[in-house]
Amino acid sequence: MTDFNVHTIQSAPDASRPQLEQSQKAYGYVPNLHGVMAESPALLEAYRTVATIFDTKTELSATERQIIAMTNNRLNGCTYCMAAHTSIMQAANVSEDVITALRDGTSIADPKLEALRVFAEQVNTKRGWVAEDDIEALLAAGYTKQTVFEVIVGTAYKVLSNYTNHIGQTPLDEGFAKNEWNAEPQRAN
Structure with a gap:
């Protein structure tokens, strides 16, 4: 089975770090879901964007x-x-x-x-x-x-x-x- 990392702000790809910093600021910690998603900066950004739209624009x-x-x-x-x-x-x-x-x-x-x-x-x-x-x-x-x-x-x-x-x-x-x-x-x- 392939192991996926639960990234921290420090271990995440550079493009995911600002997203994880926003998660840290919003929640007081980086949720494990965001840490896993950080492997793909596009996925993490897509998730956070759609979540924000769902929560604020519907x-x-x-x-x-x-x-x-x-x-x-x-x-x-x-x-x-x-x-x-x-x-x-x-x-x-x-x-x-x-x-x-x-x-x-x-x-x-x-x-x-x-x-x-x-x-x-x-x-x-x-x-x-x-x-x-x-x-x-x-x-x-x-x-x-x-x-x-x-x-x-x-x-x-x-x-x-x-x-x-x-x-x-x-x-x-x-x-x-x-x-x-x-x-x-x-x-x-």
């Missing part, structure tokens, strides 16, 4: 963004991101029943949020080939056509991190350990 609430992220994390079997985003949701005071539903892949009690979860699941499992009924159900719940495409932004964001974690076997950061999550990944044949 019309989705923090809870809605986490629903999209966690749905993808679970479906992609990403143990690192499931633990990390559970911690993020707890810090943002997302309802514990929503967190549990997302970790377990069960229905969310709030019908609007459940419609978003189901649509995010359809986008992931159908690789974007969603049915008209899938879109109509999301719109009927009170979302917009813009939301349809913002789910794609969130899905792309999670592909970058989930796939990196699978290939790089990113070790879980200590701060996320209390929210460790294990499930059999749904690997493609």
Whole structure:
């Protein structure tokens, strides 16, 4: 098995160092995911850019963004991101029943949020080939056509991190350990 480094600011390629310095400033440490991504300055920059766009330029609430992220994390079997985003949701005071539903892949009690979860699941499992009924159900719940495409932004964001974690076997950061999550990944044949 190929071993990938979890880079520090000092060990990272020169082009990744400014990105890792920004991570250090933002979080107080360099998350292991960013350290692994630093092997490819393009990947690290792409991830940080898409994450920022998803967090700041969509019309989705923090809870809605986490629903999209966690749905993808679970479906992609990403143990690192499931633990990390559970911690993020707890810090943002997302309802514990929503967190549990997302970790377990069960229905969310709030019908609007459940419609978003189901649509995010359809986008992931159908690789974007969603049915008209899938879109109509999301719109009927009170979302917009813009939301349809913002789910794609969130899905792309999670592909970058989930796939990196699978290939790089990113070790879980200590701060996320209390929210460790294990499930059999749904690997493609």
